[in-house]
Amino acid sequence: MADDTPDDDTLKAADAKTLHKTVRESGEDELRRPAMQLFWSALAAGIAISVSLLTEAALHAALPDTPWRELVTGFGYPIGFLAVILGRMQLFTESTITAMLPLVTRPSRWALWRTVRLWGIVLFANLCGTAIAGLAIAQGVIGNEEIRAAALTISSSITELSAGRTFVNAIPAGFMIAILAWALPNARSQSVLVIVAFTYLLVIAGFSHSIVGSSEAFLLMFAGRIGVAQTLFALIAPAVLGNLVGGAGIFAVLAHGQVRGEMPQEDET
DSSP, rough: OOOOOOHHHHHHHHHHHOOOOOOOHHHHHHHHHHHHHHHHHOOOOOOOOTTOOOOOOOOHHHSOOOTTTHHHGGGGHHHHHHHHHHHTTOOHHHHHHTTHHHHHHHHHHHHHHHHHHHHHHHHHHHHHHHHHHHHHHTTTTTSSSSHHHOOOOOGGEEEEEEHHHHHHHHHHHHHHHHHHHHHHHHHHHGGHHHHHHHHHHHHHHHHHOOOHHHHHHHHHHTTTOOOHIIIIIIHHHHHHHHHHHHIIIHHHHHHHHHHTTOOGGGGGG
């Protein structure tokens, strides 16, 4: 009697196809969202993600100057991501894969235009949000003087990298955030742990996340530590491009490639 029990490879393929469909349909919904809805959601995300820097700064200010301080301070980094992701706000680095899967699955002018439109609106609004937060921290509107000083100390580390190095550093960050967006539909009750694990690794490894990094860059700019040109073109732009390469380029292609040819016919029409 034949054994009809599916083997491990079949189950993995089915899981991959299910994830692909879930993430792709989420991306299709994002592509159809009105521009103003995208803008306000992304503006809120830019402000909320800056909580990462504030929490890191609060921990940094409260802890003694020891070799392990940075490892503990890093636990503040996931807080902004938890607020944004669990709050269903629009974050640019998450959309690198969610918006890319519909395009690579059903290439069309409409999908290409909508993808570029989504990225443009979300990135602009995210940066507006981080600029608002950076200005508020620089002017002492948020937090006390100790937190402001700690935030400036933490943020100054991004100026140690050249534009080229920032670009390279941002590729694994984009790749990992894309993995996070891919894994979350299966995480269910472990969502918080998954978000914390991935984003904590980002900060302790020193990878460059364009949106969190922009809150640091804007803080330094509004505090008079760096100029506008360095902020936009040496710090933020290379990180954005690196995140795109890692998320929309490398991971999205790999995620789609593993199920291409195995997806049901109705998914490809």
